[in-house]
Amino acid sequence: MQEYTMLKYLFIFLCLFNTTTLFAQQKDSSIFSLPIKMDEVVVTAVRKGFDVNAFIKRVKNDTTFYKAFRSLRVLTFSAVNDIKVLDEKGHVKASLYSRTKQHVANGCRTMQVLDEKTTGNFYKRNGDYRYYTAELYAYLFFTKGKICNENDIVGSGPVKTGTGMVANNSYKLKQLMFNPGSKVAGVPFMGDKAAIFEPGVAKLYDFKLSSDEYNGEACYVFKALPKKGYEDDVVYNELTTWFRKSDYSIVARTYSLSYRTVVYDFDVHMKVLTIQVGKKLLPSRIEYDGNWHVFTKGRERVKFVTLLSY
Numbered sequence: 001m002q003e004y005t006m007l008k009y010l011f012i013f014l015c016l017f018n019t020t021t022l023f024a025q026q027k028d029s030s031i032f033s034l035p036i037k038m039d040e041v042v043v044t045a046v047r048k049g050f051d052v053n054a055f056i057k058r059v060k061n062d063t064t065f066y067k068a069f070r071s072l073r074v075l076t077f078s079a080v081n082d083i084k085v086l087d088e089k090g091h092v093k094a095s096l097y098s099r100t101k102q103h104v105a106n107g108c109r110t111m112q113v114l115d116e117k118t119t120g121n122f123y124k125r126n127g128d129y130r131y132y133t134a135e136l137y138a139y140l141f142f143t144k145g146k147i148c149n150e151n152d153i154v155g156s157g158p159v160k161t162g163t164g165m166v167a168n169n170s171y172k173l174k175q176l177m178f179n180p181g182s183k184v185a186g187v188p189f190m191g192d193k194a195a196i197f198e199p200g201v202a203k204l205y206d207f208k209l210s211s212d213e214y215n216g217e218a219c220y221v222f223k224a225l226p227k228k229g230y231e232d233d234v235v236y237n238e239l240t241t242w243f244r245k246s247d248y249s250i251v252a253r254t255y256s257l258s259y260r261t262v263v264y265d266f267d268v269h270m271k272v273l274t275i276q277v278g279k280k281l282l283p284s285r286i287e288y289d290g291n292w293h294v295f296t297k298g299r300e301r302v303k304f305v306t307l308l309s310y
Helices: 040-047 052-061 064-073 132-141 165-178
Strands: 010-017 021-028 035-038 077-086 092-105 108-120 205-214 217-226 236-244 250-260 264-277 280-294 300-309
Touching: 035 040, 035 052, 040 205, 052 217, 052 236, 064 250, 064 264, 064 280, 077 132, 132 300, 205 236
Parallel strands: 010 035, 035 205
Antiparallel strands: 010 021, 077 092, 077 300, 092 108, 205 217, 217 236, 236 250, 250 264, 264 280, 280 300
16 A cells, blocks of 8 residues: 556546436547446536546546645644544444644644543553554654644645655555555555556446535535445445535545455545635544554554544
């Protein structure tokens, strides 16, 4: 659980299901050779000049979502962190609830723990995190000590920083979150199954484009769902993204991913909301519900909710 290849010289078919079925065909260097089901509002927009091909390329190459999270490195913000570790029956066996504040001054960031409560065996006796999901969470959202000389500049997508297992797995998670549809290297037995924009994988999905509102924002909604009968052959069970119509920034994104092999399995659901603060798009709420197991580790069932304010 990397690398993207542009597909070229293919056709895009625009489908509208109303009292009749309407198809529009256009030859160009679109990334799709497969149908995109569209609602009437989007089809009307297409007739008025909305460029579907350009929009789909934005979906694949978007960096606004990644930049929103990168900006956490250079801003002062407060966070509520609510992490629950569950047993096989769904009961909470360990938890952490904390309020933290990151301070940024003179090009450096530090974090202050305002309040923290734990239950169960959330920590080991030496103070380390007992659960790997909690360790990864801390790596992503907590600041230890003073960290300086960072920025929120993004290139084509996430880059790997740091060494060790946590840093390596953090990079893979960022690929799945910020570049859905990219190949993620280093995950045994998965191959290109996460690359939903590649021809061999894309044919397993239905793609939909519609118009809707999210928290009062007019959005285009792009959705990928596995075709009936292929649910066990894909990684993304659902990928839905709300793009603000005015600038195509990501207002919200939901993920549902699962995969099973003889040495590992995972079933993860995530939801991320963003907020506009001045000229910056920033994450405001992150929800995670994950169940995963690796052959060398015990199964972890963890839920967390993160609330961020600026």
